[in-house]
Amino acid sequence: MNADFGAPKELAGGLQQRRALYQPRLPPCLQVNLCGPQGPTVRAEYGDATTTIDPSCAHVVAQAFPNTYGQPLVSFVGPADAEAAAVEERAPIRSTSGHPICMRRTGSPSPGGHNVVWGLHDAIKAYNPKSVLYGFVGGTEGLFSNKTLEITDDVLASYKNQGGFDLLGRSIDQIRTTKQVNYAMTTCRSLNLDGLVIIGGVTSNSDAAQLAETLIQNNCQTKVVGVPVSLNGDLKNQFVETTVGFDTVCKVNSQLVSNVCLDAISAGKYYYFVRLMGRKASHVAFECALQSHPNMLILGEEVALSKLTLMEIINKICDGVQARAELGKYHGVLLIPEGLIESIPEMYALIQEINILHNNNVPVAEMPSQLSPWAAALFQFLPPFIRRELLLHQESDNSAQLSQIDTEQLLAHLVETEMIKRTKEGRYKGRKFSSVCHFFGYQARGSIPSNFDCDYAYALGRISLHMIAAGLTGYMATVANLKDPVDKWRCAAAPLTAMMSVKRHLRGPGAIPIGRPSIHPSPIDLKGKAYELLREKASSFLLDDFYRTPGGIQFEGPGSDAKPITLTIENQDYMGDIEILKECLSKVRTIVKPGCSREILKAAISSMLSVTDVLTVMSHPLNAELPLYHFK
Numbered sequence: 001m002n003a004d005f006g007a008p009k010e011l012a013g014g015l016q017q018r019r020a021l022y023q024p025r026l027p028p029c030l031q032v033n034l035c036g037p038q039g040p041t042v043r044a045e046y047g048d049a050t051t052t053i054d055p056s057c058a059h060v061v062a063q064a065f066p067n068t069y070g071q072p073l074v075s076f077v078g079p080a081d082a083e084a085a086a087v088e089e090r091a092p093i094r095s096t097s098g099h100p101i102c103m104r105r106t107g108s109p110s111p112g113g114h115n116v117v118w119g120l121h122d123a124i125k126a127y128n129p130k131s132v133l134y135g136f137v138g139g140t141e142g143l144f145s146n147k148t149l150e151i152t153d154d155v156l157a158s159y160k161n162q163g164g165f166d167l168l169g170r171s172i173d174q175i176r177t178t179k180q181v182n183y184a185m186t187t188c189r190s191l192n193l194d195g196l197v198i199i200g201g202v203t204s205n206s207d208a209a210q211l212a213e214t215l216i217q218n219n220c221q222t223k224v225v226g227v228p229v230s231l232n233g234d235l236k237n238q239f240v241e242t243t244v245g246f247d248t249v250c251k252v253n254s255q256l257v258s259n260v261c262l263d264a265i266s267a268g269k270y271y272y273f274v275r276l277m278g279r280k281a282s283h284v285a286f287e288c289a290l291q292s293h294p295n296m297l298i299l300g301e302e303v304a305l306s307k308l309t310l311m312e313i314i315n316k317i318c319d320g321v322q323a324r325a326e327l328g329k330y331h332g333v334l335l336i337p338e339g340l341i342e343s344i345p346e347m348y349a350l351i352q353e354i355n356i357l358h359n360n361n362v363p364v365a366e367m368p369s370q371l372s373p374w375a376a377a378l379f380q381f382l383p384p385f386i387r388r389e390l391l392l393h394q395e396s397d398n399s400a401q402l403s404q405i406d407t408e409q410l411l412a413h414l415v416e417t418e419m420i421k422r423t424k425e426g427r428y429k430g431r432k433f434s435s436v437c438h439f440f441g442y443q444a445r446g447s448i449p450s451n452f453d454c455d456y457a458y459a460l461g462r463i464s465l466h467m468i469a470a471g472l473t474g475y476m477a478t479v480a481n482l483k484d485p486v487d488k489w490r491c492a493a494a495p496l497t498a499m500m501s502v503k504r505h506l507r508g509p510g511a512i513p514i515g516r517p518s519i520h521p522s523p524i525d526l527k528g529k530a531y532e533l534l535r536e537k538a539s540s541f542l543l544d545d546f547y548r549t550p551g552g553i554q555f556e557g558p559g560s561d562a563k564p565i566t567l568t569i570e571n572q573d574y575m576g577d578i579e580i581l582k583e584c585l586s587k588v589r590t591i592v593k594p595g596c597s598r599e600i601l602k603a604a605i606s607s608m609l610s611v612t613d614v615l616t617v618m619s620h621p622l623n624a625e626l627p628l629y630h631f632k
């Protein structure tokens with residue numbers, strides 16, 4: 001374990017130091033703490049009782065969480081003057097911010113994670129300066145073994161608005177077994193904690209729900225609160241619009257992808273196969289495609305829905321390569337999510353067989369010989385590097401180690417083989433196919449967080465304190481209206497059980513046990529507006545080299561308040577966007593002549609504006625009137 005957790009960091013002059021001075025903007029209801037130590041506090045308002053996201057399993061969730069199921073939604077509002085409480089009258093709070101992370105799935109470092117701790121610290125001190133905030137060093141293992149670091153202004157100074165999660169670190173990814181839960185409970189008791197804040201994605205927050213329930217059952221007073229932090233962007237539901245870290249990671253990766261696009265078109269000789277992080281869901285790859293317009297994007301969700309086989313995917317890519325060759329183009333960029341491999345039906349079945357062998361403690365060297373005949377045949381067909389990677393021990397959610405499987409190399413290898421075959425058969429007459437592979441994974445995770453992630457994370461940290469102060473347990477801190485400026489954000493808390501569902505999955509041949517209730521990753525909405533837009537543009541992306549260069553993250557000036565396209569589009573209120581529409585029109589005015597045809601207008605809009613703007617213009621009720629409206 002790193003002994004230097006919490007040690008002051010030397011910040012590079014210029015940008016890094018300047019970022020440390022950035023003061024996150026606060027949603028209105030949280031600004032009250034700025035009124036000074038005697039100022040009023042935030043008030044919790046209780047709404048309707050909740051059930052679960054999937055009503056068909058409400059009874060299972062209710063049974064598993066008898067004390068925390070059905071709790072009401074809570075929203076936080078500014079104070080009523082009469083209720084203003086002097087700081088001195090409030091009892092101090094002892095809270096910790098655990099980062100129960102680790103392993104490989106949830107809780108991995110996400111840009112913005114430090115600001116949750118900072119927000120919580122500032123809120124706890126504003127609540128009562130005598131309150132104490134501890135962080136568990138080394139993540140979950142620090143929680144189990146009660147290794148804490150007191151978070152103070154001095155400790156935080158060089159971590160504000162900085163990337164990574166090196167303030168507290170990470171270890172394993174779960175608080176799940178009875179032993180682990182008991183260790184956590186012992187720590188909560190021995191520190192006499194009022195609250196435990198768990199920062200992470202779907203897995204960490206599912207574990208938080210279980211811990212909250214267990215603590216109540218064991219009369220432990222510590223309140224457990226979850227905070228949605230995950231670069232994967234897959235903790236998304238009617239209560240949670242996005243997770244902290246997703247915006248930054250997509251911006252960094254979009255820049256890298258667009259750099260590769262420009263390189264591809266400049267050199268004109270390589271196909272770049274780029275794999276992006278995101279676990280089972282493809283949100284990161286999807287957002288990066290909307291930002292940078294690569295030639296192809298293979299979404300895991302599409303593959304799973306259409307049950308595309310590996311060879312069908314390869315043929316689809318080869319058809320694209322061939323269509324481009326007919327236009328004289330021998331370069332291109334293809335994006336894939338790391339979860340693609342598990343979305344391919346036969347690969348999924350193979351991975352499941354390997355998992356069963358792992359669960360039965362079969363030595364890795366003996367596994368290939370114990371596969372079923374069809375799985376063994378598929379396994380033998382795969383290149384040796386993929387075989388080795390597939391045999392790695394699975395993650396705690398039974399999935400393969402997705403970050404370690406070079407799916408982009410597998411696809412590039414099979415595409416090359418197929419293109420050679422097509423050449424030999426006389427079906428392809430173009431130049432030799434050449435590929436270069438990349439995995440854009442870890443390089444984005446430690447990035448300096450965007451303004452959006454800084455603000456969002458800091459607000460969630462502050463909300464956590466108000467949740468603990470209100471006595472909430474088994475809840476997640478949430479912020480609504482994220483697509484709008486911060487002064488329109490609404491702060492709330494939603495019961496973790498309300499986000500749960502139960503998945504049925506096979507654990508052994510023929511067995512049909514029911515999974516435990518948990519928060520599951522949300523896939524891309526294949527009926528959503530963003531996906532519809534991407535589909536509309538797919539053939540133009542494939543053939544026209546419609547690359548877009550969003551550039552690096554901006555911290556000041558134009559672009560510094562840009563939000564994820566998917567977040568914006570899915571929450572777009574077209575009627576309310578007349579201002580954006582007008583702005584789009586004024587940009588278009590500079591390149592098309594009055595009275596031009598609708599097609600030219602559409603092309604101009606597409607080439608000049610971001611996809612968000614295009615969608616805004618094209619879907620706006622005034623769209624039908626556009627030429628008249630604007631050009632008369």
Ligand SMILES: O=P(O)(O)OC[C@H]1O[C@](O)(CO)[C@@H](O)[C@@H]1O
Pocket residue numbers: 102103104105106107108230231232277278279338402403445
């Ligand atoms: O750092 P590790 O343990 O390799 O974890 C990698 C995993 O973490 C994530 O970056 C975030 O959950 C995933 O996209 C990836 O599969």
